[in-house]
Amino acid sequence: MFDRTSSRMALLAAALLAARPALAQQVAATSGQPPARGATAGSPQRTLRAAAATEIHMDGKLDEAAWATAAPAGDFVQQSPSDGSPATLRTEARVLFDGENLYVGMRMHDPHPDSIMAQLTRRDQGSESDGARVFIDSYNDKRTAFVFGLNPKGVKEDFLRYNDGEGIDSDWDAVWDGAAHVDSAGWTAEFRIPLSQLRFNAAAVNAGGRWGLNFRRYLPRRGEVDFWSPIAANSNAFVSLFGELDGLQGLRQAHRLEVMPYVSSKLDHLPTADRTHFRGASTFAGGMGADLKAGLPGGLTLSATINPDFGQVEVDPAVVNLSAFETFFPERRPFFVEGADIFQFGNLNTFNSYGFTQFFYSRRIGRSPQGAIRLDDVDEEHAPDATTILGAGKVSGKIGGWSLGFMDALTNRENGQYRTSGGVDGRYPVEPLTNYFVGRVRRDFHKGATVVGGMVTGVGRDLRGNEFDPFLRSRAAMFGLDGSHSWGNRDWTLSGYLAGTRVSGSADAIARTQRAAAHYYNRPDADYLTYDPTRTSLDGHDAGLSLSHSGKWDMSATYVEVSPGFETNDIGFMNRGDYRAFSTFYGQRNNTLTPTFRNRTAYIYHNAAWNFGGDVIYNGVGTGLQAQWKNFWYSQLSGTVTLPRWDDRSTRGGPAIRRAGGWTVNAYQSTDGRKPLSFDLSAGLGADGDGGWSRNAGVSATYRPTSSVRVSVGPSLTRSRNPTQWVDTQEDPTATATYGNRYIFATVDATELAMDTRLDWTFTPTLSLQLFAQPFVSSNDFHGYRSLARPRSYDFDPFATTSDDDFTFASLRGNAVLRWEYRPGSTLFFVWQQDRNGVTDEGQFRLGDGISNVFDRGSRNVFLIKATYWLNR
DSSP states (O other): OOOHHHHHHHHHHHHHHOOOGGGTTSOOOOOSOOOTTSSOTTSOOOEEEOEEOOOOOOSSOOOSHHHHHSOOBOOOEEEESSTTSBOSSOEEEEEEEOSSEEEEEEEEEOSOGGGOOOOOOOTTOOOSSOEEEEEEETTOSSSOEEEEEEOTTOOEEEEEEETTTTEEETTOOOOOEEEEEEETTEEEEEEEEEGGGSOOOHHHHHTTOOEEEEEEEEETTTTEEEESSOOOTTOSOSGGGOEEEEOOTTOOOOOOEEEEEEEEEEEEEOOGGGOOSSSOSEEEEEEEEEEEEEEOGGGOEEEEEESOOOOOSSOOOOOOOOSSSOOOOOOOOHHHHTTGGGGOOOOOOOSOOSSOEESOOGGGTTOOOOOOOOOSSOSEEEOOSSOOEEEEEEEEEEETTEEEEEEEEEEOOEEEEEEOTTSOEEEEEEEOEEEEEEEEEEEEETTTTEEEEEEEEEEEEEOTTSSSTTTOOSEEEEEEEEEEEEETTTTEEEEEEEEEEEEEOOHHHHHHHHHSTTTOTTOTTOTTOOOOTTOOEEEEEEEEEEEEEOSSEEEEEEEEEEOTTOOOTTTSEESOOSEEEEEEEEEEEEOOOOSSEEEEEEEEEEEEEEOTTSOEEEEEEEEEEEEEETTSOEEEEEEEEEOOEEESSTTSSSOOEEEOOEEEEEEEEEOOTTSSEEEEEEEEEEEETTSOEEEEEEEEEEEEEETTEEEEEEEEEEEEEEEEEEEEEEEOTTOGGGTTEEEEEEEEEEEEEEEEEEEEEEEETTEEEEEEEEEEEEEEEEEEEEEEOSTTSOOEEEOOOOOOOOEEEEEEEEEEEEEEEEETTEEEEEEEEEEEEEEESOOSOOHHHHHHHHHHSOEEEEEEEEEEOOEEO
16 A cells, blocks of 8 residues: 655655755755855855945846945856856845845846746746846844745745755745846846844844855746856855855844734635535624734834634645544645744654644634534534634744744634524534643854754633533643754754643543554553543653754754654644654765766665664655756656554554555656746556555646746555555454454545645736636445454454445536736735535546545635735834
8 A cells, every 4th residue: 555654755855855946936845065156165255245226226237336336246146957056147145234125136147138038927826937136134033034036027026045055944025126137138136124123133243243145046937047156056054155145344232123914805605515604604793903013122023913814825635534633734725824934843854754743833723613513403513614713913033143033913702503403593612712822932153053942832721611622622731842054065964852742631531642643542452641631731751852953965964853742632643652763764865967868866875763672663765866857857656665564553542553565655756847838747656465456547737828827737656455445443342352342444446536736827027816616526335344353463353234334426626816016015906716526425436436426516606805005103
């Protein structure tokens, strides 16, 4: 059967190692030693002096007299395709500043301006266009950079690089202005960046301090990436290799005050089948609120929100999850994604690790209510889709070498409604009043080469009335320390963390926690665990340590352990505790341009994991090859082999079972993404000795009929057989071999078909239309019912049952978003979302029936209009 852990490791390795110039409009790959003519160890650091600005008109032409007074930054150096060689075309950059703004002008010389590639897309979308970027380390901490970019059609992008470039916050948005212009000499880009959008300490600058600075140019027709301060393709550092910006003395501290009020109106139309006494055909709701940002002394920022609108513009994809574990979805809400890098904790510098824990998972705040009605005579009921967030605020930023982040949010007590069969209406609680707190502190030393930090999280619930005592914890806390140290031009890094948690509540709530899928204290064969239904608290720890090397050869050795009692799901995300794991990785990458390849990589890795009782729960090795060809096509081949192991989770709290080893093979191929028509193809096979198997294939086609329209269609098909799908646990005193229970399993043959379809139509850099649709069909055929014959085996007895668990889930999710940034920082949204879904008791997959089932369903339609207005002083 297809092994998901091994697959994740292969995908992680591919993402970390792939150096694809064809995708260089995204963040450039970073690792190795910078070239001799740039910022190598012991060589002079490049410096540029800023000049005073007079009146600058944002037209992209750089024809104001002030630009001629600024010294140019030139002599750009290639990162690819010929690492360390001089850029093939000349580029010049200049910097001006006044009391309010920083101005950047870049001239990209090109003898063939008719060959300049430029696509019109919405902001931050990325495309195969010529591009110019400026990187500003206004903290001058050698770790953090604010990035601003333009393409020849004036499309803007901005994002944040942190942890010396290792991390990317693509959701960071600043309010700034820019323009581009194509002429007979090439093209130019002009940036006006308000100082209020940067974070800096004016006193340090006026005392002689400098800012980190770099410039980047991308030429897609050559696959060429050029930097002013060189950063080699194999460099393990990024921000620390920047040049410096001098001459900013006289800079005033930007006292920022930004207020963004919003108004919205929402119409929700339900299909007939979903209408109840409490929800008719249509409901209309209006809303208003505001977000506020204020600059604090030293570069900190206070962010607050009043009656926040935390609705998502883009819907989550449809999934069918038959496991005991929760599905992870990324955060998209603006208040939480902004500055999220500061709240990251416990990130090891590694190419391969086992397990996954996110210590702060902001989607817990405003989650769907967790309670349910506990009355028998209920005919209809209705609960809110999400918990109301009464307010949230955070303080974040840097003071000297300190990074600080504090966030607090309060969610409301929520009630559902019900009607009995006798026509009596009532209300019942579904979520208590809850407070969430996160505190994060980090300290940088040795120009960012050494970092130590700590994090505290806390959740407190008001459980008055005892309605939630049986299942919700009243308190949850986490405290942790983490850090890293790099040496040898930052090629070597030692990183680690240690965290502890305590959750407390009623005996029923803590007993429920012990029986949860993350813990399974009630496993009858786990003599190292003690299930105690009387305890009112649970403690645990999570720790990790990793040694890594990055460069032309990559290596990591990583150890992680999570104790059985570690619990962070109140404000974080984890699927399981109770494991110790050791992971290794070795890879080599070659970025030398040859007649055949632009770059290529090979790697091998191994993961071994044990529970705290010493049972091997995973043991596998994987390997992979990937290469970008001279014609910009990209190929990847990977595979894993797993050895026999103990499965201590499939019985859902019962004894472990013995599982056979298996294998997987995955292949991926993409064509030249610069072409108007390009393709991505993927395929995978997997099998195990227990009779499980998986096959998947997908193709994605992207077509750009004009420079402003982009269409992509991506059908994918997965077929699999799971011979050990848990169905039920039934008490049976005669089943003495299995501790008085029957652990019932079935074989499930599953077929899933999905087709992601997108249309992006950009009218101007500030006006765009996006359409997204995802038809999804999942058929699941249950057969071969049987019960576990004896613990710690793969022996089963036939089990007769009259139940029929077959089902087919069909859905169609889509949305349309018209976005107009009618003035900098102020946006008008028109949104339409549609959701059709339903379940039948048919488990056989039939393409025609599956598609017709999707479109025959009644649809829920949501129409939303939202307007924001940015005010600052």
